[in-house]
Amino acid sequence: MQLVTAGAVDRVPTPMPGSMARTAGCVALLHLSLLVLLAVQAWPLGGLPHAVCHWDCAWYERIAVGGYAPHPVTNPADFGQASWAFFPLYPLLVRAVMAATGMGADGAGFAINVALFPVLALLAAAYMRQKDESGADGLFRVVLFVILPTGFWYRLPYTESLYGVLLLSTTMAMARGWTMAAALLAAGLCLTRPTGLFCIVTIALFHMFAPRLAGPTERTPPDRLTRWVEGAVLVLAGAVGLALFIFFLDRLVGDGLAFGHVQVAWGHRFLTPVVWIYEGFTHRRTLDLAIAAIGEIALIWWGFRIRWVMESSILLVTFLLASSTGLVSIHRYVLANPFANMLIAILACRLPRRWRPWVVVLCLGLDVVFADSWLHGRRFLV
Amino acid sequence: MEDGSLSDAREPGAVARRAGRRRLLGLAAFGLLCGLVDLAAAWRAEHPHVDDAYRRLYLVPGGIVNGATGSATRPG
Numbered sequence: 235m236q237l238v239t240a241g242a243v244d245r246v247p248t249p250m251p252g253s254m255a256r257t258a259g260c261v262a263l264l265h266l267s268l269l270v271l272l273a274v275q276a277w278p279l280g281g282l283p284h285a286v287c288h289w290d291c292a293w294y295e296r297i298a299v300g301g302y303a304p305h306p307v308t309n310p311a312d313f314g315q316a317s318w319a320f321f322p323l324y325p326l327l328v329r330a331v332m333a334a335t336g337m338g339a340d341g342a343g344f345a346i347n348v349a350l351f352p353v354l355a356l357l358a359a360a361y362m363r364q365k366d367e368s369g370a371d372g373l374f375r376v377v378l379f380v381i382l383p384t385g386f387w388y389r390l391p392y393t394e395s396l397y398g399v400l401l402l403s404t405t406m407a408m409a410r411g412w413t414m415a416a417a418l419l420a421a422g423l424c425l426t427r428p429t430g431l432f433c434i435v436t437i438a439l440f441h442m443f444a445p446r447l448a449g450p451t452e453r454t455p456p457d458r459l460t461r462w463v464e465g466a467v468l469v470l471a472g473a474v475g476l477a478l479f480i481f482f483l484d485r486l487v488g489d490g491l492a493f494g495h496v497q498v499a500w501g502h503r504f505l506t507p508v509v510w511i512y513e514g515f516t517h518r519r520t521l522d523l524a525i526a527a528i529g530e531i532a533l534i535w536w537g538f539r540i541r542w543v544m545e546s547s548i549l550l551v552t553f554l555l556a557s558s559t560g561l562v563s564i565h566r567y568v569l570a571n572p573f574a575n576m577l578i579a580i581l582a583c584r585l586p587r588r589w590r591p592w593v594v595v596l597c598l599g600l601d602v603v604f605a606d607s608w609l610h611g612r613r614f615l616v
Numbered sequence: 617m618e619d620g621s622l623s624d625a626r627e628p629g630a631v632a633r634r635a636g637r638r639r640l641l642g643l644a645a646f647g648l649l650c651g652l653v654d655l656a657a658a659w660r661a662e663h664p665h666v667d668d669a670y671r672r673l674y675l676v677p678g679g680i681v682n683g684a685t686g687s688a689t690r691p692g
Contacts, residue, residue, distance in 0.1 A: 306673070314673055314680045413643055417650075460640060467643045470650035477657030487670065490661035495674040 257376055261355045264380045268601060269348065272389060275605050283340035283391070285609050289616055291391045293320050295339040298328035304486050306499065314499030318483055318492040323425040323475075324393045343391030350395035351388045355380050357402040358572050362580070364409075364450030365542070371583040374590065378579040383600035384569040386615070390608070397426050398572040401433055401548075404468075408441055409449040411456065413464045417471030424475030428493065429567070432551050434472035438465035440544040447543040497559065507557035514561045522614055526565035527557060530574070537577045545573040563616060 269282075276285035287295065296303075297317050306316035324346075331342040359376040379385065387394040400423040407416035420437075423430035440448035442465035445455035455461065480490035489495060507527075514524025530553055537546030549568055556567040568574055582593050608615050664675070673679040 414646070417646070460636075463640050463643050463647070467647040467650070470647045470654060473654040473657075474650045477653050480657040480661050484660045484664075488666040489664040489670065489674070490657065491664070492674070498674060498680050 253372070257359050257373060258352075258356060260373060261352050261359070261376060261380055264377060265348075265352050265355070268381065268389065271602065272605050275602070276609055279609055283338075283344040286344060286390050287340050288608065288611060290320070290393075291343060293317055294325045294328060294391065294393075295343060297322070297325035298332065298339050298342070302482075302486055306496070312499075314496070316492070316496050316499070318487065319496045319500070321393070321426050321428065321430075321493070322479060322482070323422055324396050327396065328391075340391070347389060347391055347395045350399050351380075351385075354388060354395055354398045354402065354572060357399065357406065358576055361402055361406060361450055362576055364406075366580075375576075375579045375583055377594070378582050378597065379575055381594065381597040381601060382575055382578055383597055383604050384565075384578060385575050386601060386604045386608070387566055387570040393426055394566070394570045397423065397430070398570070400426060400430075402572050404434070405437055405449040405544075408437060408464070408468060409453070411453060411464075413467055417467055420468055420472030421475035421478075424472045425479060429552050429555055431469075431472055431476050432555060433548050435469055436544065436548050436551055438468045440547070441465045441468070444543070447541070449544060500562075502559035504558055507554060510557055510561050520561050523561040523564050526569070527553075527561060530564070530568045533568075533574060533577055533581075536581065537573075540577075540580070542573070542577060545577070549573055549577075566615070 272286070273282045276282045279285035297320060302317050302322075306314050327346055328339060328342045331337065331346055332339060335342065335345075337345065355376060358379050359372070362375055362379075363372060388398065400419050404416050404419040404423055407413075407419060420430075420434045423434060437448065442461050445461055456464075479493065483492045484490040486492075511524050511527050514520040514527065530549070534546050534549045534553065537543075537549065549571055552571060553564070553568050556564050569578075585593065604615060666675070
């Protein structure tokens with residue numbers, strides 16, 4: 235029986251150092267340009283870090299500054315809501331950056347996302363290159379990944395960038411056979427968002443039963459026993475992240491599942507996604523979300539068609555989880571997932587080449603519109 | 617001489633197999649430890665120790681009808 239996995243035969247096309255530097259330079263330049271654009275729009279609203287902090291950002295800042303409150307909110311508008319719904323890794327990072335740099339919570343949260351987004355874009359570039367060995371359209375794909383309006387959330391003080399970096403690096407570490415690193419990253423992912431564990435289970439199942447479809451084809455898959463042990467370790471270690479939060483909530487409020495139970499205060503209840511989507515179409519306020527949900531289903535279906543099976547499965551699981559309790563934020567949950575952005579970038583690469591400048595202009599235009607909308611507190615991107 | 621060169625040729629494979637087995641055993645032991653922590657967390661999660669007010673609000677259906685929120689967003 236072949237038990238050796240470390241150092242197995244690599245089949246990855248090694249990128250030229252020049253092309254990597256060019257990609258990194260391009261990502262940095264675009265990221266900086268978009269930040270400057272955002273800063274100009276935020277200038278009259280009190281500066282960038284302050285102006286982009288809306289909704290969930292306020293909860294995260296409260297946790298970072300004062301820790302988790304043991305009691306829920308009692309004012310009539312938000313009755314029953316509590317910080318327990320928000321997972322701790324991102325606010326812990328904000329707190330660490332605040333302590334290390336002396337920045338305020340606004341600045342620390344913004345700085346984390348400013349630093350993480352280029353990392354995410356470079357990980358996505360490597361992932362797409364490893365999935366598609368031809369390397370065609372490599373730079374254009376990365377440019378699109380950075381400027382896509384569906385990546386707008388990555389620049390905000392939300393968990394999207396951190397979640398994306400952890401999700402991609404877990405997948406890539408597993409594909410390389412770096413199980414312990416993947417286990418640590420998986421625990422971090424499960425400490426970032428409630429959907430983390432479901433993504434980890436999906437990655438592990440593909441690793442165990444369909445290794446050729448599990449992420450970038452980095453190496454010859456190891457034998458079945460090795461794959462099963464690695465997959466099981468990934469799930470068990472990832473669940474430790476969630477377990478730590480359960481222990482904490484158990485001590486704080488006496489209910490380890492308080493993060494789930496408190497969701498009722500946001501009006502979430504279980505219904506099948508089809509019912510939620512139908513209801514979304516019947517109310518003007520949720521029409522855009524219902525349309526986004528249909529678009530997401532189409533994107534996921536297309537992902538399966540081009541054989542991005544594991545990635546589309548992760549998106550499908552995320553979509554089903556999110557849309558079974560309501561449509562609010564369904565666009566952010568699915569479209570801000572790095573796999574969705576990669577699929578959109580690949581889809582755009584299949585359009586006629588003469589359309590490319592218009593695609594770039596459209597993305598930049600929508601970025602400006604989205605930024606304006608967000609900065610002025612309009613709810614459709616929440 | 618011939619025997620020696622044969623065992624030399626076999627040795628790297630055997631060493632690699634032993635290293636592979638050791639790695640798997642290490643991973644299995646780590647997984648077992650994680651599994652115990654997960655079981656403990658599952659047990660804690662199944663046994664909440666909360667007061668009546670909390671129970672009525674969050675653990676009994678209908679404690680909060682439709683959410684109460686006009687301004688808040690979905691956590692995530």
